[in-house]
Structure formats: structure tokens, C-alpha cells
Amino acid sequence: MKEPVLQMKHIFKTFGLIKANQDVSLSVYPGEIHALLGENGAGKSTLMNILMGIYRPDSGEIWYKGKPADIHTPKDAVELGIGMVHQHFRLIPTLTVAENVFLNSGKKTFFLHHDEMQKEIRECSEQYNLQVTPEALVWQLSVGEQQRVEIVKLLHQGTEILILDEPSAVLTPQEAQNMFDTLRKMADNGKAVIVISHKMNEVMHNADRITVLKGGMVEDTMLASEATIERLTKAVVGDRTLSEQQKDDSAKEGRERIGTEPLYIMKQVSAKNDRGLPALKQISLEIYPGEIFGIAGVAGNGQRELSEVMAGLRPVTDGSCFLDGNDVTKASAKQLIKEGVAFVPEDRRQMGLVLDLPMPLNIILKSYHSERYSRHGILRTPVMWADAANYVDKYDIKHGGLELPVALMSGGNQQKLLFAREVSGKPRMIVATYPVRGLDIGAAESIRSILREQSEAGAAVVFISEELEDIFGFCDRVGVLCDGELMGIRRVEETDFQEIGRMMSGERGDAV
Ligand SMILES: Nc1ncnc2c1ncn2[C@@H]1O[C@H](COP(=O)(O)OP(=O)(O)OP(=O)(O)O)[C@@H](O)[C@H]1O
Ligand SMILES: [Mg+2]
Numbered sequence: 001m002k003e004p005v006l007q008m009k010h011i012f013k014t015f016g017l018i019k020a021n022q023d024v025s026l027s028v029y030p031g032e033i034h035a036l037l038g039e040n041g042a043g044k045s046t047l048m049n050i051l052m053g054i055y056r057p058d059s060g061e062i063w064y065k066g067k068p069a070d071i072h073t074p075k076d077a078v079e080l081g082i083g084m085v086h087q088h089f090r091l092i093p094t095l096t097v098a099e100n101v102f103l104n105s106g107k108k109t110f111f112l113h114h115d116e117m118q119k120e121i122r123e124c125s126e127q128y129n130l131q132v133t134p135e136a137l138v139w140q141l142s143v144g145e146q147q148r149v150e151i152v153k154l155l156h157q158g159t160e161i162l163i164l165d166e167p168s169a170v171l172t173p174q175e176a177q178n179m180f181d182t183l184r185k186m187a188d189n190g191k192a193v194i195v196i197s198h199k200m201n202e203v204m205h206n207a208d209r210i211t212v213l214k215g216g217m218v219e220d221t222m223l224a225s226e227a228t229i230e231r232l233t234k235a236v237v238g239d240r241t242l243s244e245q246q247k248d249d250s251a252k253e254g255r256e257r258i259g260t261e262p263l264y265i266m267k268q269v270s271a272k273n274d275r276g277l278p279a280l281k282q283i284s285l286e287i288y289p290g291e292i293f294g295i296a297g298v299a300g301n302g303q304r305e306l307s308e309v310m311a312g313l314r315p316v317t318d319g320s321c322f323l324d325g326n327d328v329t330k331a332s333a334k335q336l337i338k339e340g341v342a343f344v345p346e347d348r349r350q351m352g353l354v355l356d357l358p359m360p361l362n363i364i365l366k367s368y369h370s371e372r373y374s375r376h377g378i379l380r381t382p383v384m385w386a387d388a389a390n391y392v393d394k395y396d397i398k399h400g401g402l403e404l405p406v407a408l409m410s411g412g413n414q415q416k417l418l419f420a421r422e423v424s425g426k427p428r429m430i431v432a433t434y435p436v437r438g439l440d441i442g443a444a445e446s447i448r449s450i451l452r453e454q455s456e457a458g459a460a461v462v463f464i465s466e467e468l469e470d471i472f473g474f475c476d477r478v479g480v481l482c483d484g485e486l487m488g489i490r491r492v493e494e495t496d497f498q499e500i501g502r503m504m505s506g507e508r509g510d511a512v
Contacts, residue, residue, distance in 0.1 A: 003066060005030045005192050006051075006082075006161055011060035013046055015408065018400045020046040021057070022216040028161065033183055033193045035203035035224070038213035039236055039440035040412025041398035044196045045087075047213070048163050052084050053077045083159035085150040087166045087411060087438075093139035097121065097132050101153045124155050128182050140275075142300055144175040151182065162186065163194045166411070168202060169438045172298045172466060180206040198412075198440050200232045212236055237442040258476065262286035263460045264310070264429055269319035271305050279305040281484045282319065287429070287460045292451065294475030294492070295464040297504055302484040303464050304346055307433045310462065311343035312336040323429070337366060340428035344419055344435050346464075352418040355407035359399065360384040362406055363391065363421050391420040395446065412439050419447055429460045436470065448474055468497055482506045 004027040013021040020043045028034050036044045049055045051062065053071040062069050064080055071077050077084075091100045098117040118134040125132050130148045138146060147167060154162055162183070168176035183193045184206070197203050203210055204227050211221040212235035220235040264287040273279035280302050287293045295303055308314035309321065312333040320329040323339055331339070345352050353362050364373045364384055373380055388402050395416045399409050406414055415438060423430055432451065436444035452474075455461045465471055471478050472492050479489045480503035487503040 002029050002031070004028055004063075005065055007061075007063040008047070008051065009061045009063065011047065011050060011062075012058045013043075013050060013055060014058060016400045016404075018398075019216045021050070024060075024213070024216070024218055026211060026218070028192045028194060030160075030190045030192050031187050032208040033180075033187050033195060033206060035207035035210045036194060036196045036213065037198070037200070037203060037210060037232065037236060038219070040416070040438075040443050041410040042213040042440075043216040044213055045165060045410060048084060048165060048194065048196065051077065051082060051163065078157060078159075081158060081160035082163070083154035083157055083161070084163040084165065085147065085154065085167060087169065089143075089146050089150055091138045091146055091149060093137070095138060096134065097136050097138060097141075097149050097152075098134040100138055100149060101134075101156050120156070121152060124152055128155065128185050129178075130182055143170045144172070144179075147171070147179065148182075151179075155186075159191070161192045161194065163196075165196045166198070166438055167195060168197060168199060170299070174298075176202065198438065200227075200229055200236075200441075203227075204229075204232070214238070233441065236440060257290040257456050257458075259289035259291075259458070261288070263289045263324055265322040266309075267320050267322075269309060269321060270317050271309050271314055272317060273305055279484050280309065283486050284319075285479055285486065285489065287462060289428070289458050289460050290455055291477065292455050292461045292463055292475045294471040294478040295462065295481060296468065296471050296478050296500055297466065297481035299466050301481045303433065303481060305484075306481065307343065307346070307431050307462070307464055310429075310431045311341060311345075313343070340426065342422045342425075342427035342430045344422050344430070344432040346433040353406055353414060356405050358404055359391075359397075359402050359406055359417060360388040362417065363388055366421070387424075391417065391424070395420045395450075396443070412443060415439060416443060416447070419450075423450060423454060426457070427454065427459050429462070430454060431462045431464075433464045434466075435463070436465075468500060471500070472497070480504055 006028040008024060008026040011021050011024045024043070024047055038044050046055065050057050051071070053073045053076050062071055069080060071080070092103065095103065098114065098121055101121055102117050121132065121134040130152055132145065132148050132152055138149065141149070167179060171179060183195070187193055195207065204224055207224045209221065210224055210227055210232070212219045212232065214235065222231070266283050266285050269280060269283045270278065271280040283306065295306065297303055305314055309316055312331050312335065316329050320327060322328060323341070328336065354365065367373060368379065373384060385402060391397060392399065397416050398413050406417060409417070419435060430451065436447050439447065451461050451463065463475055475492055477489055477491050478500065480487045480500055482504060483506065487506065487508050490499070
């Protein structure tokens, strides 16, 4: 039996009243992929941040290669050979891949030996089948590529223990599989890999062992070969049962809720992406009140631009949009909010929340001028606080205090807050971009049921997702985007995974 390369022993960490980690012990062996699972706010990121020297535990020990290790700063961790790919990448966009990899690597010759840098990176990426282009500028890369650069950077630092915080949340299924293949190669070379994920199937297939955290404690730990969806679900959400079957049925029933006149119409709409290149090409679609309209496609094929056009955040270069018969092609985001268009953006940290502000202020960001929140130019603080408390209740948002900056909430809980703010009230149309990404299964289900409630109340819901299970289990119709074009629209009961998959890769189908 091999010795563990890393042991975290009886780790405790509190933030104010929140017990983020309570007596957590974790052993990691060289050669294994160890998955960390658990609901939003369970303490996964905190535990890894302690390992990285970002937080100090209140008590507990970390042993590394058989000896107690004193990790005070991230630098200490890196020097020991522990490295982390954070969920929000930390590359410098205006530098090249090579420069990013070598930055902070301690090599003084930084700008001098471009050829050598590139050669070293090529070797490393070939060994692990990580395709990166050393001379490319980081801002030009897709998220998948940026993640590979982060991994190459860690390998180049000589990392022995790699931690990845929700690495597949932003990847397409194919990219995620490639990433796990790479991680497997690293494990085979004797490295240890810790992966945080919410995707049960993914960890069952790719990890060796799984540890589930719940309420800051270890709830269960098992060999991946012994894991079942039932056991993992029980460990993650407890006895609250989720009936998949029931959900599927309810989604498909009640078609009569869908109106007969479209609420939103796009006619031959084109738009550009941030780099000025064509991102949407002549998109035409109609969305009905009460309908849940899915947009499927590999991420990066125009979904973001489409959702931003719908929300009035991106100019249309050609074509027109109508809401309830009115031309809204040139309407601003503010006008559309007034018209009842709610938008859940993809990048919640940049577009959705002001991380330094507490929850009540984040709630009113888009509606501080409304009557609800201001009278005669004075903010109605008690209303804001009461609304925040309501959201916390309804969406089960975990937090350390309403008065604290939302930056201190866990990733999934920030997302629930943003969602609550956007869909509260009576939106006529909700544009939700990857709304359940990064959420635990319980939270994901409550988000779906809120969207369903809104659609039953007559709202048109646009649901952008790359998870076909979600699209099929939840939507009435689905449109497929590929390379900025709408490849076709289908009723979900009249199509299947194969057909949608073919359309995702560029095969055209006829609209219904
Ligand atoms: N710096 C901080 N100050 C105050 N509270 C914090 C801080 N960091 C985390 N917390 C709280 O500790 C708890 C655990 O958070 P953590 O980020 O570890 O959860 P997580 O398991 O990573 O969740 P998610 O899946 O949503 O990312 C949460 O309730 C969070 O609000
Ligand atoms: Mg986290």
C-alpha cells in the first residue's frame, strides 16, 4: 500500500458564525484522481484554499510526504509542489501563452529566450496531450484553451498535487473528457489530482475516490467503483429526494400554457462578437409566452451574443427584434428591463454582482430607481433588507450575514442570489444563460422549478444550456446554434440526442 502524499487532519475553519470546515480529514495518494463533491457552500473551496495557503485553518494539520507542512502563503504551497487551477482563471490576457506560463516561474531570463520557452512548453504539452499554442495571446483563446494553459503552467512549476476547482463547469462535454484524459496521464505519472465537481456521472467515471462534504463535514468517502448515483445523491443532499421521472413528466404536460401569438420575434438578426467578428448570422425565431425554449450548442457558437442581443446589451448589425409586437431592435437594456425582460448572464462575477457590496444592495442594483426601493430619492432600506431575507429563504441561499460583501459567499450561492434578483417580480421573458452551471443538484432543481413556475405564469423562458439532458428534460422546443447560425428548431418530443448532436456539429435541420 502506497503512503498518502498528502493528509489534511482534523481541519476546522470558521468565518464568523459559519463553520465552513469542521473536523475535515482527507488523504490523497500519488497516482489518484480524488473528487470532492458537495452542495453549494459545503466547504470545498475553503478546504482547498487552506491547502493552498490562502486561508489559515483555525486548527488542524497538513502533512505532506510524511511530514507536517507549514503552509502560510500560496508561495509556500507552490514551493512544496501544490498548485491550483481556480475556477476563475488568473491568466494575463495581453501576454502570450508562453509568457503566462513563465511568469512567476522564478526564471530570470523571462523575455530573452522565446525559442526555449516555446520549446519547453511544446514538450510539456505533447507529453500530456495538452494542445496549446505558445505564441498565441491569451485573450484570443477559448475557455478550454485557457484552462489547458493553466494546467501547463502548473506542470511547468513542477506541481505534484494538482487541484482543480470545478474545471469542467465551463467546458463542452468533449473538452471535459479530454481534460480528464490528461489528468489521468498525470496520475499515471505519479501525481495526485484533486477535482471539485458537481457532476456525479463525471466523477464516477473519471475519479478513483470520491469524498463528499456536507455542512463543512465529511459526509461520505468511497471508491469511485463503489459509488452509485443514489449513494452520492444521498450524501450530497441528504434525504430530500429528487424524482427525475416526475420532473420529466411535468415538463411535457401542460402544453396548453403556451400562448398562440409569439411574444418575442427575431427576424434575420446578425451581430458581432467582442472581437468584431460575425457571431450571429441571420437568426430568425419566435418564442411564445409560457414556453420554455432551449438553445443547445457547443459553448462559444453564439449563445452569449444571442442572449445579449435579447437583453439589449449587444447591438444588432442587421435584422430586427420584436417584443409583443413592438420593434425593440434598438432598445437599451434598461428599456428592456422595464418591458419585463429578465437576463441571467453567463459571467456572473463580471456582469451580475458587485462583489464588494452586501446582498441588499446587490438586489437593488438594477431597480434602485423603482418605487419599491426608493421614495423621493431616498432608499427604502427596510424593504431592501426584507427582500434579501426573502430571497435567502426561498432560494436557500447560504451566507455569513446579510451585511457582508457577497464576495464571501460560495460560488453557487452567489449564483442563486443573482438568479433570485433577476427572476423575481413578474418578468414577461427570462433569458437564462447556463443557469444551473456550478450548482449542486438540489439547487439546480430549485432553479428549474422556479423557471417552470414562471413559464406557467405566462413568461417566455429562453434556457441556454450545453447539457442535453437538461434541454430534453425541461424544454418545450430547442434551437441549435452552430458557428453563429441556427441549424434548426425542434419540439423536444420529436427529436433525439443524435439529431441534436448532428445539428450541434453543423448539420442543418428544418425549422418547426
Ligand atoms: N472569506 C469568507 N468569509 C466569510 N464566509 C466565507 C468565506 N469563504 C467562504 N465562506 C462561507 O463558507 C461556506 C463554505 O464556502 P465554500 O466556498 O467553501 O463552499 P463550496 O463548497 O466551495 O460551495 P460552491 O459549490 O458553491 O462553490 C459558505 O457558507 C461561504 O459563504
Ligand atoms: Mg466553491
